[in-house]
Amino acid sequence: xxxxxxxxxxxARRPSGKSSADAILIGAKRLFLAEGYDGVNLERIAExxxxxxxxxxxxxxxxxxxxxxxxxxxxxxINRDDIFSNLHKARVLENPKAILxxxxxxxxxxxxxxxxxxxxxxxxxxxxRLPWIGQEFYRLGKQPLLxxxxxxxxxxxxxxxxxxxxxxxxxxQFLGLIQEFIIWPRVMAIGPAILEIPPDKVVIEEAIRMFxxxxxxxRDITPFRP
Amino acid sequence: xxxxxxxxxxxARRPSGKSSADAILIGAKRLFLAEGYDGVNLERIAExxxxxxxxxxxxxxxxxxxxxxxxxxxxxxINRDDIFSNLHKARVLENPKAILxxxxxxxxxxxxxxxxxxxxxxxxxxxxRLPWIGQEFYRLGKQPLLxxxxxxxxxxxxxxxxxxxxxxxxxxQFLGLIQEFIIWPRVMAIGPAILEIPPDKVVIEEAIRMFxxxxxxxRDITPFRP
DNA sequence: CTCAATTTATACTTTACAGTACAGTCTAAT
DNA sequence: ATTAGACTGTACTGTAAAGTATAAATTGAG
Numbered sequence: 001x002x003x004x005x006x007x008x009x010x011x012a013r014r015p016s017g018k019s020s021a022d023a024i025l026i027g028a029k030r031l032f033l034a035e036g037y038d039g040v041n042l043e044r045i046a047e048x049x050x051x052x053x054x055x056x057x058x059x060x061x062x063x064x065x066x067x068x069x070x071x072x073x074x075x076x077x078i079n080r081d082d083i084f085s086n087l088h089k090a091r092v093l094e095n096p097k098a099i100l101x102x103x104x105x106x107x108x109x110x111x112x113x114x115x116x117x118x119x120x121x122x123x124x125x126x127x128x129r130l131p132w133i134g135q136e137f138y139r140l141g142k143q144p145l146l147x148x149x150x151x152x153x154x155x156x157x158x159x160x161x162x163x164x165x166x167x168x169x170x171x172x173q174f175l176g177l178i179q180e181f182i183i184w185p186r187v188m189a190i191g192p193a194i195l196e197i198p199p200d201k202v203v204i205e206e207a208i209r210m211f212x213x214x215x216x217x218x219r220d221i222t223p224f225r226p
Numbered sequence: 227x228x229x230x231x232x233x234x235x236x237x238a239r240r241p242s243g244k245s246s247a248d249a250i251l252i253g254a255k256r257l258f259l260a261e262g263y264d265g266v267n268l269e270r271i272a273e274x275x276x277x278x279x280x281x282x283x284x285x286x287x288x289x290x291x292x293x294x295x296x297x298x299x300x301x302x303x304i305n306r307d308d309i310f311s312n313l314h315k316a317r318v319l320e321n322p323k324a325i326l327x328x329x330x331x332x333x334x335x336x337x338x339x340x341x342x343x344x345x346x347x348x349x350x351x352x353x354x355r356l357p358w359i360g361q362e363f364y365r366l367g368k369q370p371l372l373x374x375x376x377x378x379x380x381x382x383x384x385x386x387x388x389x390x391x392x393x394x395x396x397x398x399q400f401l402g403l404i405q406e407f408i409i410w411p412r413v414m415a416i417g418p419a420i421l422e423i424p425p426d427k428v429v430i431e432e433a434i435r436m437f438x439x440x441x442x443x444x445r446d447i448t449p450f451r452p
Numbered sequence: 453c454t455c456a457a458t459t460t461a462t463a464c465t466t467t468a469c470a471g472t473a474c475a476g477t478c479t480a481a482t
Numbered sequence: 483a484t485t486a487g488a489c490t491g492t493a494c495t496g497t498a499a500a501g502t503a504t505a506a507a508t509t510g511a512g
Contacts, residue, residue, distance in 0.1 A: 020489080036354060038264050041469060052490045054472090063470070124413060125351040128262060134415040169424055173436060176406025180398050184410075187350060189360040198395055210399060213440040246459085267499055278460045280502090289500070 021059050023049040025073040028066050033118040037067060037126050067126075071133060074119065075140045083109050084148050096161045096216065097208055100174070103149050104204045107178060110145060117186045124187075146171055163217045170215060177207035247285050249275040251299040254292050259344040263293060263352050293352075297359060300345065301366045309335050310374050322387045322442065323434055329375050330404060330430045336371060343412045350413075372397055389443040396441060403433035 027048030031040040042063055046053040060066045084106035110116060119137075127134040149171045156162040164170050181203045197203070253274030257266040268289055272279040286292045310332035336342060345363075353360035375397045382388040390396050407429045423429070 036351075039354070042471090043469085054491080055489060057471070058489080061471095120414075121350055121354075124347055125262075127415065128265070128347075137414065166424075169428075169432060172406050173403055173432065176402040176404075177399055178402075179406065179410075180402025184405075188346075188363065189353065198392075202395075206395060206399065210436060210440040214436040268501090269499085280461080281459060283501070284459080287501095 020049065020051050020055055021069075024051060024056055024059060024066065025070050028070045029074055032067065032070060033115055033122060036122065037129070042066070064130075067130075071136065074114075075136070078114050078140075080144055083113065084145060096156050096212060099152055099156065100208045100211060101204065103152060103174070104178060104207065106145065106148075107175075107182070108200070110141075111182065114141075116141070117183070120183070120187050146175070149174070160217060162215045164215045170211070174207060174211050177210060178203060246275065246277050246281055247295075250277060250282055250285060250292065251296050254296045255300060258293065258296060259341055259348060262348065263355070268292070290356075293356075297362065300340075301362070304340050304366075306370055309339065310371060322382055322438060325378055325382065326400070326434045326437060327430065329378060329400070330433070332371065332374075333401075333404060333408070334426070336367075337408065340367075342367070343409070346409070346413050372401070375400070386443060388441045390441045396437070400433060400437050403436060404429060 024045060028040075028045045031045055031048055042056050043053050045066065046056050049056075056066065060069060084103075086102065123133050123137045146168075150167050153162060153164065153167040153170055157164055157167065181197050182200065185197055198206075250271060254266075254271045257271055257274060268279050268282050271292065272282050275282075282292065286295060310329075312328065349359050349363045372394075376393050379388060379390065379393040379396055383390055383393065407423050408426065411423055424432075
């Protein structure tokens with residue numbers, strides 16, 4: 001019943017540079033992170049990519065395939081080395097406090113550079129439908145961060161700067177001390193924070209203080225007291 | 227086209243005892259917690275409650291209304307006093323270690339007695355659609371627990387058992403030290419854990435040790451060392 | 453017993469979206 | 483210039499689920 005079957009196919013073979021697949025994934029990532037799997041349909045993803053819905057099907061075959069590719073795309077686009085490579089380069093004689101500070105800094109960069117808050121929400125929401133996404137989240141996200149930190153701790157133990165039986169546990173403890181303030185309040189609450197959280201600087205400072213209060217080796221008789 | 231329009235309405239006016247509304251909420255809670263908002267339709271909720279779908283509409287009007295009522299029902303069914311009333315009764319001379327242990331215990335009971343893992347997942351998943359549920363979760367769940375704990379800490383400070391400038395921060399720190407192991411791994415991963423977490427006993431013991439290492443007042447010259 | 457409230461079964465409307473089909477059109481490579 | 487392949491617009495199917503309407507049936511209360 002439509003008057004004109006004319007004027008279709010304004011573009012064929014994407015002009016140049018990026019493939020349409022990339023454009024789709026970029027749009028899909030933004031939309032999925034912002035509104036969740038069920039909150040977005042392929043129409044909108046196509047629109048966001050400046051592409052027809054049919055093209056999305058041509059390239060990926062199904063919505064779930066788009067989602068899966070988007071996750072891979074997300075992890076691939078993170079240059080982990082940039083974020084915490086220098087953790088490994090910790091000089092032997094460096095201050096434990098400085099090392100911990102650097103790790104905390106790596107966490108911050110990781111969180112802000114990689115949409116971790118929205119991504120965490122997505123993982124939790126969809127891990128029932130797609131069990132692998134929780135595992136990938138750990139394998140590609142948290143695990144490398146943790147591993148790097150454990151290595152740091154072990155180095156400090158070797159250097160007799162720290163006394164610690166279980167470096168893995170200690171690493172988790174430090175993480176917990178920070179995430180409780182930085183990550184979870186934001187994951188739980190959309191929009192403005194519900195609770196008053198102290199400024200990041202204080203959180204980190206206090207986490208380090210507590211951590212060292214437990215694991216620092218006392219080089220003299222007086223206990224660690226700031 | 228159906229042969230018989232006979233034999234309908236097997237029951238009218240629920241026999242006795244609980245109203246059908248309660249049965250619906252109980253079923254809804256189980257299903258929503260297990261499969262999320264979108265994962266369940268009212269047909270199944272009605273079925274789980276042994277009630278017709280129409281009755282669900284008669285009683286609640288819409289799916290979202292069922293969900294909202296289910297959340298209220300959940301919080302109403304938690305007897306907070308049972309879980310951590312004795313925190314307030316901490317005897318003046320009691321050991322800080324014992325008090326912390328009791329708080330950790332309260333967390334455990336809270337988590338296991340109230341489906342907190344599944345519920346947390348639900349809150350995170352649906353707080354975009356329903357922003358109030360995140361706030362309610364904090365107001366009715368975490369906040370009371372935290373408040374009670376802060377009071378404990380302040381009491382210990384008065385008794386000169388602890389030295390602490392910011393009891394609220396300290397409470398969060400202790401929480402973080404425990405939740406990192408007990409809550410979040412389970413929230414992130416459906417099914418078997420991905421990472422090896424130490425047994426709860428160890429986690430709590432180490433959290434207390436670290437907490438006291440930072441905030442315990444030293445009554446003699448020797449530093450706290452187990 | 454009778455009545456009114458309540459419940460049920462069934463059938464219907466509406467909406468939303470995944471996925472498919474296809475014909476027409478543009479561009480790049482040969 | 484021709485052609486192959488990528489892309490588009492449009493229209494279609496199928497399905498799932500929310501929500502509505504209604505007549506029949508049941509039961510408790512008076």
